[in-house]
Structures are given as structure tokens and as C-alpha cells.
Amino acid sequence: MTPAELLAHCLGKPGAWQDESWEGDTVAKVGEKIFAFIGDGTAVGVKCGANRAEADEWLLQYPDDARVMPYLGRSGWNSLRIGGAIPDEEILEAVDASYDTVVAKLPKARRPSA
Numbered sequence: 837m838t839p840a841e842l843l844a845h846c847l848g849k850p851g852a853w854q855d856e857s858w859e860g861d862t863v864a865k866v867g868e869k870i871f872a873f874i875g876d877g878t879a880v881g882v883k884c885g886a887n888r889a890e891a892d893e894w895l896l897q898y899p900d901d902a903r904v905m906p907y908l909g910r911s912g913w914n915s916l917r918i919g920g921a922i923p924d925e926e927i928l929e930a931v932d933a934s935y936d937t938v939v940a941k942l943p944k945a946r947r948p949s950a
């Protein structure tokens with residue numbers, strides 16, 4: 837999967853938009869909340885579980901390609917390397933799950949319609 841394909845997948849979600857919250861760091865947002873940290877496209881940071889214990893499943897399954905995200909890791913965010921052992925389909929499913937988790941936490945009035 838290329839960085840452009842990853843970004844296109846993220847932006848194909850209802851209400852999703854691209855931002856550069858920090859210089860050189862591309863993120864995908866829904867409302868005002870980030871659901872994917874894309875950066876340079878070599879990895880994607882996503883919410884991988886409701887808590888650290890759930891997100892740790894990725895670390896156990898893909899020890900060389902999944903990492904706890906600095907600062908956000910305690911909340912269940914991991915960085916998943918693209919082009920490694922994690923199949924592209926699983927990465928896209930993780931992006932979808934991160935999006936769904938973030939949308940569910942938005943106030944109902946701010947949730948995008950599908």
C-alpha cells in the first residue's frame with residue numbers, strides 16, 4: 837500500500853478531512869478529532885483498542901511492526917508499519933476501527949452521516 841492509497845482510504849470516510857497539525861505530519865480527522873496519524877506514510881498511528889490491554893494484542897501479534905505511540909499509547913494508540921508483516925487489509929481494518937471509535941465519541945450532532 838502506498839502513502840497515497842492510505843490517505844485516500846482515510847479521506848474516503850464520511851466527514852474525514854486532511855490536516856497538518858504539526859509541520860510535516862499529515863493526519864486524518866473527523867470533526868476536530870484525529871483518527872489516523874499518517875506522517876510520511878511508512879506507518880499509520882491508530883486507536884487500536886479501548887485501552888492499553890486491547891491495543892497490546894497488536895504488539896503481541898506483530899512485534900516487529902507494531903509500536904506503542906508516544907504520549908497517546910496509554911490510551912490504546914499504536915503505530916502500525918506499512919509494508920511489513922501486517923497485511924494491508926488489516927491496516928485498513930485498523931484505520932476503519934479507529935475512525936469508528938473516534939466518531940462514536942463525537943457529540944451526536946457532530947457525527948457525520950454515512
